[in-house]
Amino acid sequence: MSPGYRGKRALDLAISVPALVASLPIQAAIALAVRRRLGTPVLFRQTRPGLHGEPFELVKFRSMRDIDEAAGLVTDAQRLTAFGVWLRSTSLDELPSLWNVVKGDMSIVGPRPLLMRYLTRYTPEQARRHDVRPGLTGLAQISGRNAISWEQKFALDAEYAATASPRLDLRIILGTVKQVFRRDGITADNDATMPEFLGLEGQPV
Structure with a gap:
């Protein structure tokens, strides 16, 4: 079981279920736009590491x-x-991930789920990010998103895993709303998203 605070799963469901239902018309409109502009498939699916990897x-x-x-x-x-x-930039691409929260794969707040191949590249401290469920948003996302280095991201992820609380989650959720409106930190310098995390040796930051 996640070391997150008691009641975290109940809070996830209390937020994600109404949000998923309320967003269905928006998701339908986005799906049509994605199909028209980018073709099919409309949804991006990828295996990612969750709780405990x-x-x-x-x-x-x-x-x-x-x-x-x-x-x-x-x-x-x-x-x-x-x-x-x-x-x-609007985080609208994340709306289908609410289903991952409902299923219990993810939380509303937690370290962002990255790539499976990164699991062997983490230091023991960085690997603590998997002590809790990954989230739609997290401490790293309100602290610079993709404009900060991997080391900074993972330090913030480990900090969240060790200190998760309802108050911290509320601060992150409110900070995320502000971040989405400002649209800051969407990309890293000289990169469309983030450079690949290569571990301690040869890591581009």
């Missing part, structure tokens, strides 16, 4: 075009359209 399938709205070497669409920067940037 256990894999689950993350679901989001697609925000990139398919890889097409002939058309020069290879890197994230090349595949990310203006529409995709808008989806990410």
Whole structure:
């Protein structure tokens, strides 16, 4: 069981279930827009590490075009359209992930779920981010999002795992709303999103 505070799961359900139902018309409109602008599939699905590193399938709205070497669409920067940037900056691409929260794969607040291949690259301290369920938003997201280094992100994730509380979650949720309106930290310097985390050796920051 997650070391998060007592009642965290109940709070997740109290927020995610009404939010999922209320957002269905918005999600339907976004799905149509994604289909028209980016094609199918409308949803992006990828295996990510959850609580204790256990894999689950993350679901989001697609925000990139398919890889097409002939058309020069290879890197994230090349595949990310203006529409995709808008989806990410508003966090509307995350709405389907509410289903992950309802299922118990994720929490409303927690370290963001990254890639399975990163699991072997973490230091023991960085790996503490998996002591709690991953979240739709987290302490790192209100502290700079993709504009801060991996080391800073993971330090904040470990701090959250050790100090999670209802008060901290409320502060993060309110900070996330502010961050979305300001649209700060969407990308790292000289990168469409974030450079790959390579571990302590050769890590680009």
